[in-house]
Amino acid sequence: MPALDASKAAKVVELARATQVSTENATADVATLEVHDIFAGGERTRVGVEVPERAKAIVVLFSGGKGVTRITKSGELRSGTGNFLIRTRTYFVRRGFTTVVFDRPTDHPRDLRFGFRGTAAHTMDIDAVIAHLRGRYGLPVWLVETSRGTTSVVSGASQLDVHRPDGIALTSSMLGPVTNGNYVFDFSLEKISIPALITHHRDDCCIATLARDVPQLARVLSTAAPKAFKFYEGGTPGDNECGARSHHDRPTAIMLVAHLFAGEASLGQSQLGAFTARAKVQF
Numbered sequence: 001m002p003a004l005d006a007s008k009a010a011k012v013v014e015l016a017r018a019t020q021v022s023t024e025n026a027t028a029d030v031a032t033l034e035v036h037d038i039f040a041g042g043e044r045t046r047v048g049v050e051v052p053e054r055a056k057a058i059v060v061l062f063s064g065g066k067g068v069t070r071i072t073k074s075g076e077l078r079s080g081t082g083n084f085l086i087r088t089r090t091y092f093v094r095r096g097f098t099t100v101v102f103d104r105p106t107d108h109p110r111d112l113r114f115g116f117r118g119t120a121a122h123t124m125d126i127d128a129v130i131a132h133l134r135g136r137y138g139l140p141v142w143l144v145e146t147s148r149g150t151t152s153v154v155s156g157a158s159q160l161d162v163h164r165p166d167g168i169a170l171t172s173s174m175l176g177p178v179t180n181g182n183y184v185f186d187f188s189l190e191k192i193s194i195p196a197l198i199t200h201h202r203d204d205c206c207i208a209t210l211a212r213d214v215p216q217l218a219r220v221l222s223t224a225a226p227k228a229f230k231f232y233e234g235g236t237p238g239d240n241e242c243g244a245r246s247h248h249d250r251p252t253a254i255m256l257v258a259h260l261f262a263g264e265a266s267l268g269q270s271q272l273g274a275f276t277a278r279a280k281v282q283f
Contacts (some may be wrong), residue, residue: 003075008039010132015075015169021050021090028052028093035075040105040128041121045073048101050089053152055098057140058133060165061085062102062149085146085171100133102126102264117152117182126156140166147172147209151182158191165241167195172204175213183208189220 002199016033034049047060063069063083077086089099105125113248116122130141143165145153151172153209157168174183198218211231218229 010039010136011037012136014148023087023090023092023191025088026090026094027092031055033075034131035071035073035198038125038128038132040124041103043107043121043125045105045125045129046103048075048077048103050093050099051137052093052098054095054096055139056096057094057142057166058098058100058137059142059144059169060090060100060102060129060133062143062145062152066127067103071101071103076094077101078204083146085149088270093195098139102129103261104143116149119155120159122152123156123159126152127160130165133244134163142167142169144169145171147206148174148175148181150184151186154184154189154192157194158220164194165243168192168198169196169197169199170207171219173198173200173214173217174208174210175210175217178208184217185220190222192221193223194223196224196227198227200229200231201276202231202233 008125012037014032015035017031018067019030021028021030021033029052030050032049032051033053037046038045038047046228063086064180067087069077086101089101092099105122107121120170122231126143133139133141143157145168147212150170153165153168153170157165171237174187177183197219198214200209200211200214202211214231215230218227221227
């Protein structure tokens with residue numbers, strides 16, 4: 001993997017203190033609202049950061065689809081706000097997690113599909129973000145992702161070493177091959193030895209994320225530890241089986257993840273055991 005651009009320090013802009021962040025699902029109090037520009041390989045990745053009081057961990061959110069949120073210098077998200085991880089991120093903030101919205105790097109300003117999510121360059125971007133966040137906040141860093149975002153994270157988690165995340169949470173994972181990008185089985189999943197949580201809607205009918213293939217994902221993540229998966233139900237199918245507000249993109253998933261993470265002391269290497277017991281997970 002290419003070396004990090006250590007010569008260029010991240011640029012952090014604090015936009016507001018003691019304010020609120022609102023999405024269509026909830027409003028949350030935040031201690032600081034920030035935008036960070038992080039550099040690697042000569043390119044910049046911008047992230048939007050929402051820090052609650054007494055944060056206990058960091059969740060980096062990777063949206064699906066093109067993976068582009070177009071975060072402005074003022075912190076506005078100009079794209080991707082319909083994605084359920086983005087529109088319900090305030091559930092995390094309200095439970096004491098710093099949320100970090102991962103935007104595209106400058107060399108891929110419009111689309112992370114067509115193979116980029118699986119490249120070493122993208123892994124280097126993720127590596128730089130994790131290293132920066134750990135250094136600034138001193139908290140565990142989890143990568144939480146949905147749909148095509150799961151390919152970014154399993155690719156990175158299978159390659160990262162020094163700056164690997166403390167755990168990953170996969171929602172609506174890319175389980176079937178597609179013509180315009182990767183799916184999770186393209187990567188060396190057996191190399192992922194950190195905690196992994198898999199959640200999926202039981203009625204997901206999107207051709208690339210069929211629920212029937214979730215047990216295979218759990219099996220192939222053979223060295224992830226601890227590891228758990230949970231099916232969830234409810235809601236309406238929606239107009240587009242692979243689109244927003246369908247079973248494929250259901251806010252109940254983020255509510256489940258946020259609820260189960262709440263109370264886990266630091267989300268370190270041993271923090272999913274209680275989740276596994278509560279969810280009565282079977283493989």
